[in-house]
Amino acid sequence: MALHLSADAPVPATAVPQKYLFGPVADFLMLGGSAFLILPVLFFVPLKYEGFVGATMLLLAHLINHPHFAHSYQLFYRNFGRKVRGDGYDKNLQVRYIFAGIVVPLIMGGFFAYGSITGNARLLGHASNAMAFFVGWHYVKQGYGMLMVDAVLKRKFFNEQDKKVLLFNGYAVWLFAWLQTNAVITERQYWGLDYYTFAAPSWVTNIAVFAAAASTAATAVMLINRWRKHGGTLPYNGVVAYVVSLYAWILFVRINPLWLLVVPALHSLQYLAVVWRYQTNVERERTDAATEPEFKVLSILGPMYRLRVLGFIIVGSILGILGFWLVPIALSVLVPYNKEVFGSSLFLFIAWIFINVHHYFLDNVMWRRGNPEVSKYLFR
Numbered sequence: 001m002a003l004h005l006s007a008d009a010p011v012p013a014t015a016v017p018q019k020y021l022f023g024p025v026a027d028f029l030m031l032g033g034s035a036f037l038i039l040p041v042l043f044f045v046p047l048k049y050e051g052f053v054g055a056t057m058l059l060l061a062h063l064i065n066h067p068h069f070a071h072s073y074q075l076f077y078r079n080f081g082r083k084v085r086g087d088g089y090d091k092n093l094q095v096r097y098i099f100a101g102i103v104v105p106l107i108m109g110g111f112f113a114y115g116s117i118t119g120n121a122r123l124l125g126h127a128s129n130a131m132a133f134f135v136g137w138h139y140v141k142q143g144y145g146m147l148m149v150d151a152v153l154k155r156k157f158f159n160e161q162d163k164k165v166l167l168f169n170g171y172a173v174w175l176f177a178w179l180q181t182n183a184v185i186t187e188r189q190y191w192g193l194d195y196y197t198f199a200a201p202s203w204v205t206n207i208a209v210f211a212a213a214a215s216t217a218a219t220a221v222m223l224i225n226r227w228r229k230h231g232g233t234l235p236y237n238g239v240v241a242y243v244v245s246l247y248a249w250i251l252f253v254r255i256n257p258l259w260l261l262v263v264p265a266l267h268s269l270q271y272l273a274v275v276w277r278y279q280t281n282v283e284r285e286r287t288d289a290a291t292e293p294e295f296k297v298l299s300i301l302g303p304m305y306r307l308r309v310l311g312f313i314i315v316g317s318i319l320g321i322l323g324f325w326l327v328p329i330a331l332s333v334l335v336p337y338n339k340e341v342f343g344s345s346l347f348l349f350i351a352w353i354f355i356n357v358h359h360y361f362l363d364n365v366m367w368r369r370g371n372p373e374v375s376k377y378l379f380r
Helices: 024-042 047-076 080-085 091-117 121-153 160-181 202-229 236-251 257-284 296-301 304-334 346-366 372-377
Strands: 187-190 193-196
Touching (some): 024 121, 024 257, 047 346, 080 091, 121 160, 121 187, 121 346, 160 202, 257 304, 296 304
Antiparallel strands (some): 187 193
């Protein structure tokens, strides 16, 4: 999952950014505040209802999780030819677009093809570990990115030293959490394929926990100092997004098994807040954005730009269903493979891991400082 704004993008001098993506309450809930409302309640839900919660979240996945992945493809590959040619993009960004958009999927496609053809289930199982690695990293970068977005919207910028503290803390917390999930060598399954976690030496884990604790303390001190220096104010919604992404969604997520089922939807909702605002600003720039739809029955939706944003969301939902379910299920039926080795869900396994890992690389390019589209459309 995840937004990667590695630093706050510059705001055009002629633009006066809005203070919120959608509003104070909506931003609070979508950027992470809903975790404070939902996750504590799950402590009081008996674990015997885990199946019901899991089924509910699977249903919500069609509405929240899967569209958030699809939206990244819609944005990344829009005008992709221009991005590959470097038309309006600097050389560094051009190379990143080519690598993430062409090279990475070819490498992953070759990996899955080789493992499937050779019947090497253990090799494919390593992809599950890779997904866990990149997903955690992605959560951290998205939480940091949300803080930077809110800081720009509120005109409460972080200096370079503060950003380094925030990033180091994010990486330290993520690394410790990832090592914790691999604390004991165990065999697990993902869509019917086995994969193995591994145990790191105790001294490595000890260093990681010290780094996470020390950087957390340093981050808290930095935020308190900024709060005092700026008259008791902070980009609070961004701080909430950063805190819940690191601690509620990564470090302490295993406190309650039900949290693991809910957190992906909350993370995806965080992403959708930015993408929907971004796409709304894109559509508002079109010459006929304020005109009424040609068909009167659609006028209830408002001007054309709202209708187009709704179309963007609907397309994302359809692509999500295709990518996560319909296409891999069809391939499982149409393409012969060794079901005794891989089970009946090989293509579901491939599709889910491919999209999750590729999503990290896409966002790592799209939301970088220096991408002209970010400053043009996100902070208007």
